[in-house]
Amino acid sequence: MAETIQLGEPPIDVTLKHSAQARRMSLRVSGVDGRVSLTLPRRASLREAQAFLRAKEDWIRGHLDRQPETTWIAPGAVIPVEGRPRLVAETRTRAVKLLEDHILVPPGSDKAGARVRALLKTLARDRLAEASARYSTQLGRPFGKITLRDTRSRWGSCTSEGNLMYSWRLILAPVEVLDYVAAHEVAHLVEMNHSAAFWGNVESLMPEYKAPRHWLRTHGSGLHRFQF
Structure with missing residues (x-):
């Protein structure tokens, strides 16, 4: 069963996974969401995992610093549709509208993300x-x-x-x-x-x-x- 521990300050969540097939520790930083995971041989201890992570902390933080920043979809955000950047703009409309350079959303910025996602799907x-x-x-x-x-x-x-x-x-x-x-x-x-x-x-x-x-x-x- 996987468990999560924290590394350093500010803390980084690291998921630990034991594998019967693993012969050595394997560290991974996801290029998708920045999640950090460490795969351990079955007999590796928590103390060994923590020591390994402390030795790799600079490497981990370097990778996380290069992760693209999250963009939350709300009025004012820019999101590509079919590769073309579109500005999300709130206006008096009843339905979401996809225009050449904009995505128009009805009033209610708290619902803009869900409305844009529905349009994209x-x-x-x-x-x-x-x-x-x-x-x-x-x-x-x-x-x-x-x-x-x-x-x-x-x-x-x-x-x-x-x-x-x-x-x-x-x-x-x-x-x-x-x-x-x-x-x-x-x-x-x-x-x-x-x-x-x-x-x-x-x-x-x-x-x-x-x-x-x-x-x-x-x-x-x-x-x-x-x-x-």
């Missing part, structure tokens, strides 16, 4: 359904249902039954990035692996897939800094 579902259908038709392989989640470990997945799952945060990324993830997951309808044949199918669907794939690897974690 609806837009993400529409865009991902369209892209999935387009690539599915190209491959001649139908898919099942589409599910949206706020996943941190992956941007999409495809089950053996042909159901597709996507992170709705892909709507924040440039259009070609969302398209790449859709092409990637639809390609799994043919190859449930990452073999050369799989990547050949991805390339047949999206010949220029390498650039958006690189964008996602480089900038994808930043999409999680927006909180609603």
